[in-house]
Amino acid sequence: MRLFQLALLIPLIALAGCAGGKHPVRGIVTLDDGSPLTKGLVVFERIDGGPPVSARGEIGADGRYELSTDTPGDGVPAGKYKVLVNPLDLSDVPDEQKQLPFDVKYTKFETSGLECEVKAGGTDFPIKLSRPADPKHRP
Numbered sequence: 001m002r003l004f005q006l007a008l009l010i011p012l013i014a015l016a017g018c019a020g021g022k023h024p025v026r027g028i029v030t031l032d033d034g035s036p037l038t039k040g041l042v043v044f045e046r047i048d049g050g051p052p053v054s055a056r057g058e059i060g061a062d063g064r065y066e067l068s069t070d071t072p073g074d075g076v077p078a079g080k081y082k083v084l085v086n087p088l089d090l091s092d093v094p095d096e097q098k099q100l101p102f103d104v105k106y107t108k109f110e111t112s113g114l115e116c117e118v119k120a121g122g123t124d125f126p127i128k129l130s131r132p133a134d135p136k137h138r139p
Contacts, residue, residue: 022075024122025067029059029085031102032130036063041086042127044116045109049079059085076118083114085129102129 025044029037042065046053055076057065067076085106089098096104105111106129116125 021077022069023078023118023120024073025055025076025116025118025125026057026122027065027125027127028063029065029127029129030063032128036061037085037101037129038063040088042067043084043086044076044081044118045083046077046079046081047115050077053077053079053081055081058088075122078118078120080115080117082109082112083116083125083127084109084112085114085127100132103132 027042029040029042031037037059038061040059042057042059044053044055044067053069053076055067055069057067059065066073068074069076085102087098087100087102087107089100091098098104100107106114114127116123
C-alpha cells in the first residue's frame, strides 16, 4: 500500500516543482550597442501550445527581467509566444512619436519580430533591440 501511495505522490511533487505547469523565463534586454535597457516591460502572448496566455516581467535597471503569469515569479506555461517590449512611458504621446531608446517596432506583437518557445525546465531569452531607424526619434 505504501508503494502505491508513493507512486501517486511522485507526479504531484514533480508538478509542484514546475509551479503548476509553469516554467521560469528570464533574460536580459540590451540595445544593439550592448548596453542594458534600464526600464520597461517584456510581454509574452502565447500563439501555439495551448489556450491563450499572457505573461509579463518588469525590466530592472540592469536590463534583467523574469516573467510572471498570475503571481510574481510564477513562470510561464510551455508553448510558443510572440514578444513585445513596452517602454512604460505613460505619457499621452503615441508610441510612434516618443523618444524611445529602441525602434518603435518592438512595442507591438505584429511588428516586433520577437518569438520565444518556452520549454519545460525553464528558458533563458535574451532580447537585443535595435536603435530607432529614424534619428529624430532617438533620445
